[in-house]
Amino acid sequence: MKRVLPIGNLLWDWSLKTSVMGILNLTPDSFSDGGKFQSVEAAVAQVRLMISEGADMIDIGAQSTRPMATKISAEKELERLIPVLEAVLTMPEMEGKLVSVDTFYSKVASEAVGKGAHIVNDVSAGQLDPDMYKVVAGLKVPYVAMHMRGDPSTMQNEENLQYDDVCKQVASELYSKVRDAELSGIPAWRIIIDPGIGFSKKAEHNLDILLGLPAIRRHIAMKSLAASHAPILIGPSRKRFLGEICNRPSADGRDPATIASITAGVLGGANIVRVHNVRDNLDAVKLCDSMLTRRKSLA
DSSP, X not given: XXXXXXXXXXXXXXXXXXXXXXXXXXXXXXXXXXXXXXXXXXXXXXXXXXXHTTOSEEEEEOSOOSTTOOOOOHHHHHHHXXXXXXXXXXXXXXXXXXXXXXXXXXXHHHHHHHHTOOEEEETTTXXXXXXXHHHHHHHTOOEEEEOOSSOTTTTTSGGGGOOSSHHHHHHHHHHHHHHHHHHTTOOGGGEEEEOOTTSSOOHHHHHHHHHOHHHHHHHHHXXXXXXXXXXXXXXXXXXXXXXXXXXXXXXXXXXXXXXXXXXXXXXXXXXXXXXXXXXXXXXXXXXXHHHHHHHHHHO
């Protein structure tokens, strides 16, 4: 069965294969590549590299959401974002590719989509801007709702790390955000869910989520069948928990662990993977997709 999301005048069949989302951080302080792509030229070169390596979409973020990050204004975020977004959207290599804007500000989402961005990726699932749902409903674009408790400056506080059953609670808390989004005019079939690996989670919680994507779907299905069929996006790439487990203090030394976590996630039902290293993770995704196709053929 095909599962599609309308994007502009097209229908994106996200069930055809696992999609790879390349990360472009325009911030000076992101945990992995802060400061590397602040000029338009450097950003465009990185996008060109990720597209050449097989990225299906590019996620552009101009605000750091690492733990304890200092929040900047929507105006400052737009100042960083818009010149790069405009340049990326005019690249011939972007033909047939999607651009996502990573923001929790409705003003940034509105201006970015007005310039041509296709998807809004909100790490707060509407918690940090009361106008986000209403604005996205009017924009009529796919919306990524991610699980996070608090905000980047408080998400790793002890009170936000308390879970009895992380998959069940993440599913319940995500569903409540999806329901609120629906009540504000965003239909369930435009929503992509992200369990928020690395956000308000300890290492063991992140492992439970990677192993428990089918359980998250099942728990959501108990509340809404439509919401349970949403695409799942995961973003474990180079996260701190991988460094803790593998003793890799430097973020760019965590690519092998990222590949392992992406493999587990795709085999567990992830539909979109958000990564820094497109080339190596795409190989893992292709193998996983082939394994899943083979499993279906033998069923």
